[in-house]
Every structure is written in C-alpha cells, then in structure tokens.
Amino acid sequence: MKKKKVIKTNAVRMVEQAKIPYAIHEYDVDTAHLDAIHAAQGMGIPVEEVYKTIVLTGDKTGHLVACIAAHRELDLKTIAKVSGNKRVELLSLDKLEPLTGYVRGGCSPIGMKKKFPTFIEHHAMEQKTIRISAGKRGLQLEIAPQDLQQLTQATVFENHPDEVEA
Template sequence: MKQKKTNAARRLDELKIAYRLMEYTVDEEHLDAVHVAAEVGMPAAQVFKTLVVRGDKTGVVFACIPGDGELDLKALAKASGNKRAELVPLKEVLPLTGYIRGGCSPLGAKKNYPVYMDASSNSWDEIAVSAGVRGMQIVAAPADLQQATRAVVASLTF
C-alpha cells in the first residue's frame, strides 16, 4: 500500500531531505506523544510533540519537545524573544495551522511559524515528529529537521 504524502513530507522532498514515514493505529482516547511512541516502537523522549504557543511579542510559534517532556513556557519565551508565552487554546490550533490535535507538525503548516526545538533532539541519531496527520510520523535526523524548519535549538523543557 502506497503511503499518502502529507504537506510535511512534501516539504522534506522539496528540500531533498531523507526521512521515513511510520504509520500507526490512531486511538482517539490516547493522542499523546507517549502513546504514539509506544505504537511506533520508539522511546517517548525520541518522539517529539509539536505545541502551538503564542508569545506576547512574536505571536504564534511552534515548540517541538520530547513526548515525555513538559514545556517550560518561560524558557520558550526567553528563547523566542518574548516576555510571556502561553499555549494556544485547542480550538485555535486548526484555524492557525491547518492541523488538528494529535497531528500537528512543525513542517507544512498553513503559515511558516518560527520553530523552537528542544536541545535534547541532538542526543538522537533520528527523531520522530508528526507528519501532519494522526497516524503518521516522520522520522529523520534532528539536524535535517532543524534545517527544514529553520528551528532555533534551545532547552525548552523542565
């Protein structure tokens, strides 16, 4: 069965960045990254979730952090040049990004929002991020994903 390409995967194709797609069964009750990691057979710290955050100066940014991590909003605010940052309410995620909860990717969103990636990403040969739909992850080298998203790498978790 041929996998359907997502905008996120097409973006990596355009940049000639190597990646692989991993599909998994979606459980509507468990959309969290820890569950996804178990489904794809990777440690939760290697499967990065993409959170949509609004800074008081910059507006919307993406924070990519390990699936088992907790976002430090103060650290993100500092890294992104904001005084304050807060998670965007769930109802605003789809209109802002084109993505739904459990399928939010730092690649291929409706707008090119700034991406901040947790520094722990560099301790892995490859990490997974959402491919932009529930049930599919993109697995690639952290440096390649950082290049593709123009990510700023910083310590973003507690």
C-alpha cells in the same frame, strides 16, 4: 508485489521537495489518547525518540512552535525568554486547525499554513533521528534532527522544566 502508497501530507511533500531522507511510520490511533507518549507506545519505540509539536502565542512575537521530547514538559518561562517574549501561552485547541492546517494529534512543525518561529529542544540534536508528526493522526515522520532544524529554520534551545522525568 504491490508497493504501499506513501501518504502525502504537506509535511511529507516539503521533506521530499527539500530532498531530505525520511521514513514514514504508521500506528493505530486511539482518539482518547492523542499525545506523543501514546504514539511512541503505538510504534513500540522509546518515548525519547518521539517529539511533540506545541503551538504557542507570545505576547510580543505572536505565534511560535516548540518541539520537545514526548515525555518532557515545556517550560513556558524558558521558551518565552528564548523566543523574545515576556510570556507565552498554549494556543487554544479551537484555533489550532484554522491557524496551522493541522489537528491535535497530527500537528507537524513542517508544512503549516504559515511559517512560524520554531524551537527544538536541544536533546533532539543528540539523536541520529527523531520522529515527529507527519501531519496526520497515526502517521510519524522519522527525520534527522539537523534536517528538521534546517527545514524549519529552528532555534535549538535548552528546555528547563522541573525535571520530573520517569
């Protein structure tokens, strides 16, 4: 029986280099719906297990990365405060690939062109594993949140959006 070849993205290479246990999950991509909620649905798992990567620009510190659960909104005031900024704004999509090396729907907090300050929502730390983009649309990396935190040298933060969870 022929073993299926693992797709080697920068994120997967870095996880392997660090000798971190992981699993790869593939799903069919709908380019009209590249969000993390559709990724969870495509894999048939709860949205609480999938974390989206959001790249922002702070007025004082420059670029930063936030990882939050697929079904939650990022509170920009909170992330600004914990990152040492007065305000932050989302990075425009036309700047995403040149800055990170990743495209929308395939942006991983691991393996970007440059290392940016990273922040992980505290809910992630309550789970055994979470899924993040593996650096390619349709590909998710399942990893322990503590390993993700260590690899990205991330700060855990409490995200306080207006709670509009379903």
